[in-house]
Amino acid sequence: MTIQWTDQHDFQALLKRSEIEGKPVLLDLYSPECPGCRSHDRNIYSDPSIARDIMAHTLPVRVPTTDPDRASTDIINNHIYIWSPTIQLLAPDQTRYHEWNGAPRRTRLSVGYESVFHDTPGHLTGESFKAQFLVARGKEALRKKKFGKAIRLFDEAIARHRKDRVTVEEATRWRKVAQNGGVTESTWDRHHQVTTSPLAAAVERFAQTVATLPDSVLMQDWIGRPGAGDWQWYSDCLREIVLQTYQELCTFAVAAERERTKHGPQFNDTHRLLGQHRFAYREFQSLFVGVPDALLDKTPLRSERSIRENLAHVVLAEWWAYRPQILHALDRGRKGLPPQVVAATDTVALHGEPPGSHESLQELFALYERLHLRNTQDFSQITDNELGIRSAWWELGPVELRFRLQRYIWHLRDHAVSIDKILDASGHRRTANHRFASRLFSGLGTAEAALIGADGFLADRVEHLTITINERADEAARLLGQISDTNPTQR
Structure with missing residues (x-):
């Protein structure tokens, strides 16, 4: 045969x-x-x-x-x-x-x-x-x-x-x-964390709990403590508490940028670019709030890839493509050597073969979190002068590292649009609480962007903010428990 x-x-x-x-x-x-x-x-x-x-x-x-x-x-x-x-x-x-x-x-x-x-x-x-x-x-x-x-x-x-x-x-x-007759267990929710830093974990926990609550409680009297200062007038319901938390994250970013300007470590263009990527990354995660694992493999659009394939591709591109090309160009530029493409065989020798993409949504995002944070740490060492180093890849001529990092940002935005389109074509309905929870990830990205290249900066303020958000997550969980006791179908 x-x-x-x-x-x-x-x-x-x-x-x-x-x-x-x-x-x-x-x-x-x-x-x-x-x-x-x-x-x-x-x-x-x-x-x-x-x-x-x-x-x-x-x-x-x-x-x-x-x-x-x-x-x-x-x-x-x-x-x-x-x-x-x-x-x-x-x-x-x-x-x-x-x-x-x-x-x-x-x-x-x-x-x-x-x-x-x-x-x-x-x-x-x-x-x-x-x-x-x-x-x-x-x-x-x-x-x-x-x-x-x-x-x-x-x-x-x-x-x-x-x-x-x-x-x-x-x-x-x-x-x-x-x-299970085709039923896939959902794995990224309030019971399954993917983020690693205490602040990110607090935001994720609060967001995922908010996403689990029904829209009917958005304007319900809040069961927790009112906000401090002028926020006391805007702490009467879940909706206001979420928006308060979002604003506090953004206010922290403003304070962090101000303090860095005064006392350092100073922002450079690389930090700003990586901050844009961090914001895009957290907004990318927010797309998946309330998304069950069962949608990962839906293929509602002819000839197009599934959500799983898009997500796996983004991880592969950032770690097995952008990372080796950027770091290789940086190393050669620092040595005064001309641009050179990194052979993919060298990438595999260094990083191993890309993993299979059969993992759960929680496992895929946990992997992405680790790799993303490692890239941010390593790329943040690039100085403004080094952004002009030329990087060779598949293009017909080398491009600046500045452009390579910009492409690193909008590549993620590109696939966010693809995934959003697939979710829409799959009939996925995002509740109001899903949308409010997503804003918390946007706030997180804004706050984290202000800390790129400044590990440990304003640690006391970060810790205070983390404690506050964890308290709100506890209050939201208590509200969810009350609803579940009243209506078992919400469990």
């Missing part, structure tokens, strides 16, 4: 066949110049049992990525997303059931490209391909609500490939969802 590959020119016809026959499309982005691709031909696709399973359960298509014609380019545009695995299992609408971990990763050139960079050869073997093929088919069955079939495939993946940690973790997670 050999694999009968369809080529790129028949891709659209293959998608129609997929819809009619109920078989997914196995997409292989291929080049003979790619060592990982050649390895797949020798060690994976030549295996008769693998070829038989591919032909029995999928419609395989192979798309060339070197000197691509128009048909190939259209497919690459949809399926190489900065740095993507070369093997994907697709639904008829081109949304993805699965991307193979360990497959070669490659980067699409965005401006007039003639080929695709074959960045990393990958480490996929015949056994790991088989393991993930079972998981991929299980995820297909799960999306089609064939829960019994999904459970059998996940069980088979676990039983046959016990030593494959990623496969076992992913199969176990999705098996639980299939066993």
Whole structure:
């Protein structure tokens, strides 16, 4: 048995066949110049049992990525997303059931490209391909609500490939969802924290508790202490308490900027840029207030990626793309050396392969929090003069580090829009309390931005603000408890 590959020119016809026959499309982005691709031909696709399973359960298509014609380019545009695995299992609408971990990763050139960079050869073997093929088919069955079939495939993946940690973790997670009839447990809420600093944790806890409350209590008499000073006149209901907290965070930012101007450490342009990114980052998190994990994998928009794929991409781009390119350019610039692209193989050697994206929403955000804070700390060492250092990447010529950091900011904004669009298309309804809770994350970003490059600055004021917000979170939790006692359906 050999694999009968369809080529790129028949891709659209293959998608129609997929819809009619109920078989997914196995997409292989291929080049003979790619060592990982050649390895797949020798060690994976030549295996008769693998070829038989591919032909029995999928419609395989192979798309060339070197000197691509128009048909190939259209497919690459949809399926190489900065740095993507070369093997994907697709639904008829081109949304993805699965991307193979360990497959070669490659980067699409965005401006007039003639080929695709074959960045990393990958480490996929015949056994790991088989393991993930079972998981991929299980995820297909799960999306089609064939829960019994999904459970059998996940069980088979676990039983046959016990030593494959990623496969076992992913199969176990999705098996639980299939066993629950497709219901996914929500994991980022008032019971699951993702932030790490005391101030951020207090804001997150308060925001997530507010988001859990029904809108009917927004104007209800507040059960906690009134605010200090003039705030006493604006502390009569939940709505005012949330807005008070937001304003206190912004007022702290004003005070911090004033104190830094007087006494240092002084702001520089790098700190301001990273402050903009921190604000964008916290607003990005606020999009997910009240969002259940079940929406992570919804694909309401044809050919577009899911929320999970967008979130995983943002994490990958910031840590495995922006970070190595920025730090490498900084190091070379300080040594008086010309700009040079960091090979992706070097990035993998330093950071390891990007993780799978099957984790829960709480786990994905907890990972992002750690990586984001590390980037902020390391980038904050860049001086204003060093912002003029040239950085080489995929562009046709090097750009300044200043521009690279600006792109770092609006890349996150770009994907925030994509996720907001998916949430809207999924029919997700944000309550008024969700929206008020989101403003707390905006306030947090404003306050944190004022402290970039000044670790430990105004520690006493930060601690006082943290205590105040934690007290309000306690009061909101008490209100929620009263509502739950009165109405058990709110539990």
